[in-house]
Amino acid sequence: MKKNLFSLLLALGIIFYFILTPMILNSPILRESSFTTLMYIALAISLNILMGFTGYVSFGHVVFFGIGGYITFALLYYYKISLFLALILAGIFAALIAALLGSVVLNLRGAYFAIATIGINEAIKSLVNNLEFLGGAEGLFFNMKIYKSYGGPQNALWLSFYLLGIITIVVLIISYLIKHSKFGLGLFAIREDEDAASTLGVNTKLFKTIAFMISAFFPAVVGGIFFFKNGSIDPGSAFSLTKSVEMIFMVMLGGIGTILGPVLGAITYDKIKETLLVSEAFKNLHLTISGIILLLIVLFVPEGIIGFLRRKIKVLKNILD
Amino acid sequence: MNVYIDTFINGILIGLIYGLAAMGLALIWGVLKVINLSHGAFITLGMFLSYLIFKYFHIPPYISVFFTLIIGFILGFLAYFISLHKIVSHAKNFKEYELSSLLSTFSLSLIITGFLLFIFATTPMAINLPLSLFETKLLASFFSIIFTIALTLFLYKTYMGKAIRAVSQNIDAAKLMGVNTTLILAISFAIGISLAMAAGNLIAMVFPFSTLSGILYELKSFVICVLGGLGNPVGTIVGGIILGLLENFFGLFVNQGLVPFIEFTILILLLIFKPNGLFGGSK
Amino acid sequence: MPSILKVENLSKKFGGLLALNNVSFEVKEKEILGIIGPNGAGKSTLFKCITSIYKPSSGKVYFKEFDVTNYPTYKKVKMGMAITHQIVKPLKELSVLENVMVGACYGKANLSIKEAREKALEVLDFVGLYDKKDLEAGKLNVPQKKRLEMARALASDPELIFLDEVLAGLNPAEVSKMLDVILKIREKGITILMIEHLMHAIMKVSDRIIVLDHGQKIAEGPPQKVAKNEKVIEAYLGDPKLALKLLKEK
Numbered sequence: 001m002k003k004n005l006f007s008l009l010l011a012l013g014i015i016f017y018f019i020l021t022p023m024i025l026n027s028p029i030l031r032e033s034s035f036t037t038l039m040y041i042a043l044a045i046s047l048n049i050l051m052g053f054t055g056y057v058s059f060g061h062v063v064f065f066g067i068g069g070y071i072t073f074a075l076l077y078y079y080k081i082s083l084f085l086a087l088i089l090a091g092i093f094a095a096l097i098a099a100l101l102g103s104v105v106l107n108l109r110g111a112y113f114a115i116a117t118i119g120i121n122e123a124i125k126s127l128v129n130n131l132e133f134l135g136g137a138e139g140l141f142f143n144m145k146i147y148k149s150y151g152g153p154q155n156a157l158w159l160s161f162y163l164l165g166i167i168t169i170v171v172l173i174i175s176y177l178i179k180h181s182k183f184g185l186g187l188f189a190i191r192e193d194e195d196a197a198s199t200l201g202v203n204t205k206l207f208k209t210i211a212f213m214i215s216a217f218f219p220a221v222v223g224g225i226f227f228f229k230n231g232s233i234d235p236g237s238a239f240s241l242t243k244s245v246e247m248i249f250m251v252m253l254g255g256i257g258t259i260l261g262p263v264l265g266a267i268t269y270d271k272i273k274e275t276l277l278v279s280e281a282f283k284n285l286h287l288t289i290s291g292i293i294l295l296l297i298v299l300f301v302p303e304g305i306i307g308f309l310r311r312k313i314k315v316l317k318n319i320l321d
Numbered sequence: 322m323n324v325y326i327d328t329f330i331n332g333i334l335i336g337l338i339y340g341l342a343a344m345g346l347a348l349i350w351g352v353l354k355v356i357n358l359s360h361g362a363f364i365t366l367g368m369f370l371s372y373l374i375f376k377y378f379h380i381p382p383y384i385s386v387f388f389t390l391i392i393g394f395i396l397g398f399l400a401y402f403i404s405l406h407k408i409v410s411h412a413k414n415f416k417e418y419e420l421s422s423l424l425s426t427f428s429l430s431l432i433i434t435g436f437l438l439f440i441f442a443t444t445p446m447a448i449n450l451p452l453s454l455f456e457t458k459l460l461a462s463f464f465s466i467i468f469t470i471a472l473t474l475f476l477y478k479t480y481m482g483k484a485i486r487a488v489s490q491n492i493d494a495a496k497l498m499g500v501n502t503t504l505i506l507a508i509s510f511a512i513g514i515s516l517a518m519a520a521g522n523l524i525a526m527v528f529p530f531s532t533l534s535g536i537l538y539e540l541k542s543f544v545i546c547v548l549g550g551l552g553n554p555v556g557t558i559v560g561g562i563i564l565g566l567l568e569n570f571f572g573l574f575v576n577q578g579l580v581p582f583i584e585f586t587i588l589i590l591l592l593i594f595k596p597n598g599l600f601g602g603s604k
Numbered sequence: 605m606p607s608i609l610k611v612e613n614l615s616k617k618f619g620g621l622l623a624l625n626n627v628s629f630e631v632k633e634k635e636i637l638g639i640i641g642p643n644g645a646g647k648s649t650l651f652k653c654i655t656s657i658y659k660p661s662s663g664k665v666y667f668k669e670f671d672v673t674n675y676p677t678y679k680k681v682k683m684g685m686a687i688t689h690q691i692v693k694p695l696k697e698l699s700v701l702e703n704v705m706v707g708a709c710y711g712k713a714n715l716s717i718k719e720a721r722e723k724a725l726e727v728l729d730f731v732g733l734y735d736k737k738d739l740e741a742g743k744l745n746v747p748q749k750k751r752l753e754m755a756r757a758l759a760s761d762p763e764l765i766f767l768d769e770v771l772a773g774l775n776p777a778e779v780s781k782m783l784d785v786i787l788k789i790r791e792k793g794i795t796i797l798m799i800e801h802l803m804h805a806i807m808k809v810s811d812r813i814i815v816l817d818h819g820q821k822i823a824e825g826p827p828q829k830v831a832k833n834e835k836v837i838e839a840y841l842g843d844p845k846l847a848l849k850l851l852k853e854k
Contacts, residue, residue: 201710287435
């Protein structure tokens with residue numbers, strides 16, 4: 001399995017490119033666009049651990065992004081604890097929620113699981129909408145003073161960016177380690193045939209739950225960083241169903257179950273979106289065009305960029321993953 | 322006491338409207354085993370069609386609904402061949418079929434919603450008929466009952482309807498019996514979309530709406546399908562009525578804003594304990 | 605010989621149907637115990653109840669003296685049971701090698717991924733699938749898939765292996781190859797519990813045979829004796845002449 005090290009290194013290289021260019025050029029504009037790209041990459045890789053490795057397609061995965069965002073935000077807002085601690089707490093809390101929810105919804109298969117995850121996201125969104133201390137439908141706003149302890153707003157923005165970069169690298173490496181571990185082999189067995197996996201000795205319930213927890217932890221941390229940087233949070237942007245489907249889209253686009261796939265998928269998706277949004281002709285129709293592209297991919301390249309390359313170019317078959 | 326009677330009547334009426342909105346989703350889910358994520362977008366499309374017909378031709382929604390049914394059928398038929406046919410015939414296994422169909426119907430929804438946003442933005446719209454809110458609700462509920470009866474008769478009394486039910490129960494067996502399954506799937510999808518648009522067309526005369534309204538009805542439709550099961554239109558209507566009553570009675574005791582939270586909690590509990598619907602067999 | 609598996613009064617109801625009715629038996633260490641019976645006699649149900657794929661309605665299962673009745677399937681596998689499926693269940697998009705590695709990683713063997721690879725290659729060689737190791741498991745033909753089932757089970761280092769109609773659908777040459785493999789498994793000291801339709805084959809390899817009919821055990825004993833049993837001839841073979849013919853072949 002060492003041969004797949006190439007894909008990991010390539011993915012790392014890509015991520016470093018997005019971290020280093022804004023840093024070297026000291027460009028806030030590049031930093032902002034890189035921030036979005038890195039966020040997409042981290043989210044796609046996280047989801048892939050559940051969707052690609054384990055075979056459970058969560059349509060409401062953004063719920064963990066939102067939960068992480070709210071926990072981080074509330075901890076900073078009310079208790080003024082340090083950002084790092086808040087992020088870790090947010091990740092752990094989201095993972096615990098995933099364990100709790102997972103123990104019931106992971107018994108559902110296929111489309112029923114998908115619908116249940118949409119339901120969870122909507123339920124939590126509606127709950128948050130009605131919690132006074134989380135600001136209800138309007139959400140919460142930071143007082144600019146909060147950034148003071150991080151060296152002012154400018155520094156805080158850079159800090160968020162670097163934190164996101166680190167998290168993206170960590171989630172990539174974890175995804176690689178899982179894929180090539182005994183645990184990962186168990187997950188893939190579950191993806192292929194859950195009943196067969198259990199008759200081969202895999203503790204399917206435990207494994208699915210752990211995969212769900214890992215794939216919930218990272219979006220929560222990313223959500224925390226995003227809303228810290230954003231300075232405000234509201235239920236609509238924290239629990240947006242569109243973002244959920246975007247995550248699935250990126251994984252599909254790049255290549256489900258692979259290491260490099262979610263990275264390529266996220267970058268490509270980001271580029272498509274950016275191009276559509278700035279182009280005069282397509283700006284107002286970008287949703288329609290995204291829809292058409294998504295449809296074309298689902299119909300004609302369901303195996304994603306990686307799968308397509310592996311199929312077309314023999315040399316890449318054993319290298320790309 | 323009066324409050325409870327009002328709540329009850331209102332719950333039934335709203336429930337009938339919700340049931341109407343969910344009918345198309347239930348049909349497609351039951352026959353094609355596809356959870357149609359473009360359902361809400363087609364409901365919205367129906368709303369705007371209703372609005373435009375009223376605005377330019379002064380034809381009220383309760384008349385234009387028949388026209389919308391036809392347009393919906395044609396669009397649905399096309400949509401099947403554009404977004405689903407290839408997946409139906411090429412998917413390697415059910416898991417892949419499920420995922421691909423979720424994504425392809427979601428992309429349909431993006432296409433439609435994007436188009437509507439392009440033209441109408443998110444401006445709230447309303448159709449002002451010389452009728453009271455209660456009267457429009459009554460009218461829409463009336464249509465809901467008519468549609469339920471018509472769809473039930475169609476599914477149980479006509480050859481085509483029986484073929485649709487056969488395909489929904491066992492597509493391979495139906496194929497062996499000489500049923501043209503592709504045609505049946507396409508027609509079922511077309512009817513489902515046609516019903517979604519008709520529902521939108523009628524709802525537009527009851528409540529104000531915008532390009533983003535459809536998704537609300539789509540989410541409610543999930544709950545209704547899980548409540549009422551996928552077997553028959555009567556189940557869907559009953560599911561709708563249960564949801565309507567729940568919403569209205571919960572609204573009396575808790576903050577109205579928490580109603581969706583309760584709804585979706587019910588959805589998740591039902592999925593876990595009663596995946597075949599409240600009236601279906603247990604897991 | 606001590607017994608490795610003991611089944612006590614096992615019953616299974618599906619709705620109103622009694623698929624398994626008070627079945628009791630023991631499996632001795634290192635023996636091959638065959639289970640036969642007409643279609644619908646409850647043979648596969650028996651396997652599934654022993655391995656917790658189905659939850660038995662009543663009765664007990666002891667494995668190596670432990671009461672394992674309510675253990676989940678994976679736990680039983682970890683203790684040393686290995687399961688094959690009548691309807692093959694390859695992990696389709698994983699390679700043949702990876703399929704076998706799952707067995708080695710998660711069965712009683714409980715190997716690390718590196719050791720599992722070694723073990724898997726060894727077992728693939730043993731069942732004759734070595735040259736297919738990098739193929740996607742879904743692309744194997746049926747006899748190969750059956751051998752893959754065996755390989756996965758063997759890779760787990762089992763003490764007791766459940767073979768559910770591994771000979772069904774094979775041609776005579778493949779059957780005799782598979783029988784060789786089965787005998788070789790026994791030589792390794794692994795106890796075998798097998799369901800089979802091919803009378804001739806199972807008579808040849810089994811030390812003892814249990815006959816099920818309508819969910820009940822109607823006979824138990826060495827192959828020769830069982831085949832002569834009136835009840836068996838009547839219930840299972842239906843045709844006494846056929847039974848005699850089978851005996852002669854033996």
